[in-house]
Amino acid sequence: MNHIYPLIPGLPLLAFLINITLGKKFIRDKAHLVSIPLLTASWALAMWTVFEVMHGRTYDGDLYTWVVSGSFKVSVGFLIDQLTAAMLVVVTTVGLLVHLYSAGYMHGDKGFYRFYAYLGLFVFSMLMLIMSNNFLQLYFGWEAVGLCSYFLIGFWYEKKSASDAGKKAFIVNRFGDFGFGLGIMLIFLTFGSLHYGTVFGAAGGIAGRTIDILGRPVGLPTVIALLLFAGAMGKSAQFPLHVWLPDAMEGPTPVSALIHAATMVTAGVFMVSRCSPIFNLSPTAMGFVAVIGAFTALFAATIALTQNDIKRVIAYSTISQLGYMVLACGVGAYGAGVFHLFTHGFFKALLFLCAGSVMHAMSGELDIWKMGGLKKYMPVTYWTFLLASISISGIPPFAGFFSKDEILGMAFASGPLGKFLWAVGAFTALLTAFYSFRVVFVAFHGKFRGTHEQEHHLHESPKSMTIPLMVLAVGAVAGGWIGIPSSLSGLFGLGHIDLVGPFLGAVVGEPHFHQALSTEYLLMGTSVLLGFLGVLLAAYMYIWNPELPGVIARVFRPAYLLSWNKYYVDEFYDRTVIRPTLWVARNVIVGVTDGKWIEGVVNGVPAAIGRFGRVLRKIQSGVVQDYADMMALGVFAFVAAILIIFIK
């Protein structure tokens, strides 16, 4: 079977290679006919692999030796276990559906073949990331998905805003990867290997060890965990490195669904879960992770409340939901985090693809206030969008309810800090339901507010687009049923039917929090109640009292402006990082240091500079037309040098 695994990432890579080399001349608008069969095969192999893992047949083996230098030795290899399997389902399924959907959505784009090439490269990279058995290959996949994201965000590169956004995504992520890379090096220095098996097997041995940082001893596991987490903060768009994700919406919408909702952005959560043996050693790092997660969840949700761009609302919602997953990791409930990653992959990809369907119908319109009443024109899009919104709002028995409830329950049970974080998470759940249904009500209900031209062209999207929506809707509704907690299944006399906890527990462990059944019901009830409350509030403000939002925005103007302007984080970075760096580069370094000081000092004593300068000016002035003089000087210098040797 070890010769099957390379095919799973290999087939999408083949799709990339075929499309990028032959696409422009030969394949052109048939690129999907190359990619979709290969992706389907990859998906089938992945499903077979998941089946193998469910029967306990895991795998860890090397393909070939990649780098050897002294004791540093790293291979390219695959680790197939329960965590990999869970990711395989999300990546290949959503990947395939987005490939199908794009055939319709991207039809007629002059970069059609290029789009499919990048998609293939992305799926390959993401699979290399999740199937890796060592940190260096993880880093390879990590950077490669970032590259694909850069390509796809800037897909319409003629638009300055698109190429700006791609560049921003890459560079912001590099800030996180700076820490991530150092973390990997520290792991090598600590364990003498980058192979997961070796590192995690020996992880227990570094508990209590310290490392000197600027003369102060700091716990080694804490340092490693925080450095790794820096990478996760970039990739999973956690505060304060979240700024790239909303801008990433410049990319085509299928890309937002695949990369910026379901798969790539969850790589940080995956990586933290994968490294749970290291994170578990450091309560400090775990606390930091949990707080960042909870804060990001709330922070992004409060921004989503006021945005009018349908994709940006969903983007901030993604940041917020990623915050939940990170929070889960921070309280040690990695399984719950990955479970939410799984359900979120379906309902969030669905939200994005629905948004794409709307844009498709409205020739690229993004402003929800120019939509309205779309329910009537686009029934499939409406119903699937509604199902996804119910799911994200945490209303049972939809998928999002089970995973979000699992996270909140675990957070509450994890300790005093956890109870506070639970409160933050629960309040965020209210906001989530509110902003999600705000979009539902504004865009799909009421009267159409767009131009007459747009209204004339309103239509449901073609089958190639609506079928993926319907498939994802099944996931958004039922995806959570594999993880029904025993407290609920017991209630209906179903016994213990939770598959997720024990399955993932084999890799990431299961936290042993003891919680009274009554507390569990109370928490569950509270979060469901808050979800309903959010929906009702949205209905109250956007259906029954449409003038109310404006009033609120006026009354709470400073708060509204903060949210509307995303707390001015971008402006802050612009003033404190980007502009000062460029100013120093232009005015201090190039102008003074390099230009005057170094040139001056290195060129010799000041008097000599004057003479040297005059000679040079003469030469530049064109008086010396012929190079013969200069050549003579060169030969003279050479002869002089030879003479010096013999005179000694």
Add this chain to the structure above:
Amino acid sequence: MIPNALPYPVLSTLIFLPVAGAILLALVSRKQEGLIKALALVFTVADFAVSLPIFFNFDKTTAKMQFVELYNWIPAFHTQYFVGVDGISALFVLLSTLVTILCVLISWKSIRNKTKEFYMSILFLEGAMIGVFCSLDFLLFYLFWEAMLIPMYLLIGVWGGPNRLYAAIKFFLYTLVGSVLMLVGIVYLYNYAGTFNILALEKLNYPVAMQMWLFWAFFAAFAVKVPMFPVHTWLPDAHTEAPTAGSVILAAVLIKMGAYGFLRFSLPMFPQASRAMALPIMVLSVIAIIYGGIVCLAQTDLKRLIAYSSVSHMGFVTLGIFALNVQGLEGGILQMLNHGVVTGALFLCIGIIYDRTHTRQIADYGGVATVLPIYAAFFMLFTLAAIGLPGTNGFIGEFLIILGGFMASKLAGVFAATGIIIGAGYMLWLYQRVFFTGVNPKVSLLSDISGRELMAIAPMAILVFWIGLYPNALLSFMHPSVANLLTRMQPGAPGGLSAFTHFLKAVFA
């Protein structure tokens, strides 16, 4: 050492075949431009073909010199014609022969003035470069070292841009001043040991104070050549004004000579001095990485930007070398090759577009990806390799260097790693300004790359992936030589800051 086992004197052929080509060109009438170019191409391709057996017949299990040829030269000075390669130099010989072919290809249409002399210079330069990497006799080495200067000086001064003479003289004076100091060192060594034999000189143990002064004498020559901060200011001028072929050879091979000098001479001959000076040099290297990168952010000229990025990348190389551990040294050597491939390729690419537009100003471009998509794809590939994306060659080199630097000094590793952020910043910004956004009218009618141009950059693209995905093909050359070098460096002796302070005390007290 292992005598040359090939049926022909491979290293001598490599050195003198291009020189013979240059002489043959001198006999051809200057009107026969087609013949001149064809001959230049034939000789460079032949030289490359001659160099290939080195790759396939190299014994990777030993640190000894291979393919050695040894003849008496001037007995009165105890000097010999002594050439050979080991795991450190062999790959640079191959890089030189490959790069020269690409330079001939890229100059095919752009050099119309004094064509004959141009290709003579290129061929002469090739012989001298290979001579530098192969010489195992100091006098021979110095001869080749200085011989490189003349054709390079001519390439910049005759076929360069508007400011070419300024740049050529600056290049010449900087390098010459450094070389003269090295010459003093060589002469001093000869007086001390009575031989120019580099292998014999490497085996002696010199008094520590003598090591110190000699180290600095050689350092002057090598640091200018690398170029290290703060003696880097000749490089942007030289690169900017040089014709494409000149920039490519300069970036790919010539500036590697400095780092090669550290590896071949400074480290094995003056091990204690090198250990003591390792920390200050690592600091200079880190400054070069960050400083060079920040300077790139302010550049408006394509070639100048890539030139400053070389300063940053060569900072990585010297950091790796003076980390004085396996990963640092092997990463450093690999990064020298990588930089040769990637920056060489970037200069080739800039030459391709410059031939069409005759402008180097970034502001004159925009939307090139729309007009020249194939060209844009190759440029993107080299950009990614330059910023060390995993899967490309740049990643392996940078990762090993930062790892080695981190092992030698955590702070050096951390600061060097900031280079990957700055690098992404200036390279992607450059790419955006040139290739993305709306099409600048100045580029709207250009044609995509020709078959000849494709042949000039495709080998580099293959190397980017080959080294990136299977670096062991090259790293395996280095293992024994690097291990041998480290044994010579006596890892037991004190290094780093303590050795440095100890040293200052010894010198000044």
